[in-house]
Amino acid sequence: xxxxxxxxxxxxxxxxxxxxxxxxxxxxxxxxxxxxxxxxxxxxxxxxxxxxxxxxxxxxxxxxxxxxxxxxxxxxxxxxxxxxxxxxxxxxxxxxxxxxxxxxxxxxxxxxxxxxxxxxxxxxxxxxxxxxxxxxxxxxxxxxxxxxxxxxxxxxxxxxxxxxxxxxxxxxxxxxxxxxxxxxxxxxxxxxxxxxxxxxxxxxxxxxxxxxxxxxxxxxxxxxxxxxxxxxxxxxxxxxxxxxxxxxxxxxxxxxxxxxxxxxxxxxxxxxxxxxxxxxx
Amino acid sequence: xxxxxxxxxxxxxxxxxxxxxxxxxxxxxxxxxxxxxxxxxxxxxxxxxxxxxxxxxxxxxxxxxxxxxxxxxxxxxxxxxxxxxxxxxxxxxxxxxxxxxxxxxxxxxxxxxxxxxxxxxxxxxxxxxxxxxxxxxxxxxxxxxxxxxxxxxxxxxxxxx
Numbered sequence: 001x002x003x004x005x006x007x008x009x010x011x012x013x014x015x016x017x018x019x020x021x022x023x024x025x026x027x028x029x030x031x032x033x034x035x036x037x038x039x040x041x042x043x044x045x046x047x048x049x050x051x052x053x054x055x056x057x058x059x060x061x062x063x064x065x066x067x068x069x070x071x072x073x074x075x076x077x078x079x080x081x082x083x084x085x086x087x088x089x090x091x092x093x094x095x096x097x098x099x100x101x102x103x104x105x106x107x108x109x110x111x112x113x114x115x116x117x118x119x120x121x122x123x124x125x126x127x128x129x130x131x132x133x134x135x136x137x138x139x140x141x142x143x144x145x146x147x148x149x150x151x152x153x154x155x156x157x158x159x160x161x162x163x164x165x166x167x168x169x170x171x172x173x174x175x176x177x178x179x180x181x182x183x184x185x186x187x188x189x190x191x192x193x194x195x196x197x198x199x200x201x202x203x204x205x206x207x208x209x210x211x212x213x214x215x216x217x218x219x220x221x222x223x224x225x226x227x228x229x230x231x232x233x234x235x236x237x238x239x240x241x242x243x244x245x246x247x248x249x250x251x252x253x254x255x256x257x258x259x260x261x262x263x264x265x266x267x268x269x270x271x272x273x274x275x276x277x278x279x280x281x
Numbered sequence: 282x283x284x285x286x287x288x289x290x291x292x293x294x295x296x297x298x299x300x301x302x303x304x305x306x307x308x309x310x311x312x313x314x315x316x317x318x319x320x321x322x323x324x325x326x327x328x329x330x331x332x333x334x335x336x337x338x339x340x341x342x343x344x345x346x347x348x349x350x351x352x353x354x355x356x357x358x359x360x361x362x363x364x365x366x367x368x369x370x371x372x373x374x375x376x377x378x379x380x381x382x383x384x385x386x387x388x389x390x391x392x393x394x395x396x397x398x399x400x401x402x403x404x405x406x407x408x409x410x411x412x413x414x415x416x417x418x419x420x421x422x423x424x425x426x427x428x429x430x431x432x433x434x435x436x437x438x439x440x441x442x
Binding site: 008009016046048049050051052054055057058061062063064065 | 284287288295296298313317320378382385396397400401424427428429431432435
């Protein structure tokens with residue numbers, strides 16, 4: 001049995017060409033000396049797979065043309081089309097923004113129309129020259145969570161109409177040689193008001209505090225109760241708010257009847273107090 | 282590899298890849314898909330594949346494709362691999378070539394792959410090992426077993442005929 005296995009292996013080696021010439025002669029002599037081995041050797045030689053004519057029919061589908069030509073063709077059509085589409089879309093948008101931006105500058109003379117009562121100049125004072133009022137504000141700011149629980153239930157789901165009547169704006173102004181900014185709340189059209197370079201007051205109805213206080217002042221799950229003002233503007237109109245870029249407008253509970261609105265940027269700080277009318281359940 | 286070299290690979294090797302896939306899978310449609318996938322991968326990586334290694338690259342990709350398909354089939358049918366000793370003699374064969382082809386179909390996958398690459402493509406044991414992930418010794422023993430199986434099959438068929 002072992003001899004059979006050995007001869008099988010030797011014949012396999014002979015067939016595969018893995019033998020030296022000397023060993024090959026020996027095994028061939030052995031095979032020739034036995035009819036049984038000759039038959040086995042003949043069969044083993046037939047195990048060499050014969051050449052078969054198998055042709056892949058779709059060869060032409062695999063062939064490629066020069067890639068540079070293809071790349072150029074792709075560029076000329078798709079790229080050109082996409083660039084054209086981008087220009088068509090971008091032009092009116094750009095025009096719209098430019099128009100809006102120039103409106104802000106050109107209409108500065110119209111700003112006189114903004115009701116002066118929305119600002120309480122008496123309440124203004126430089127933040128870098130502390131007064132009793134600013135100290136009060138600072139002390140409020142240091143304890144923003146005071147009476148959060150008292151304030152939270154008073155967030156109104158009803159119209160802001162009732163609340164607006166009780167708004168008592170107090171504005172803190174940082175002195176600046178170039179510009180002056182105010183934050184205030186007016187009864188009819190709450191807005192952020194800007195005055196620049198001693199130009200007439202500019203009203204930007206973009207960062208709204210009301211009329212939907214419940215919508216604009218979302219209740220946060222975090223400690224602190226009310227925080228932030230949800231922007232109601234779209235990103236395109238936000239261009240108009242460039243003077244406030246990087247600034248932070250926050251609403252903090254002050255006491256159980258008042259919310260304090262703070263606006264801070266690198267240069268300016270302002271705040272306004274909003275008195276809330278308790279809800280009638 | 283340039284586009285011209287890629288195209289010459291298609292001309293020279295697509296028949297061999299197709300034959301290898303067809304013998305392994307016994308399904309013309311799937312074998313054609315294997316050829317298409319294989320050359321698609323070569324085209325995608327043509328910048329990284331050199332002409333001299335393209336043949337081995339192609340057969341390796343084709344082999345892996347075939348293995349994936351065979352495994353998928355096995356999962357679907359739940360059938361065990363056909364043992365090298367289990368074959369029937371119910372078919373009628375006209376000549377040795379046909380008998381050999383039928384016998385090759387019955388070889389276990391690793392033996393079949395090894396002997397196909399050896400006899401059709403003329404690869405040495407080491408190259409077959411590179412393609413299939415087997416060692417040289419494993420390749421050699423698989424080819425030995427495949428030839429023993431084919432020899433026995435031929436002997437039995439001669440007795441039948």
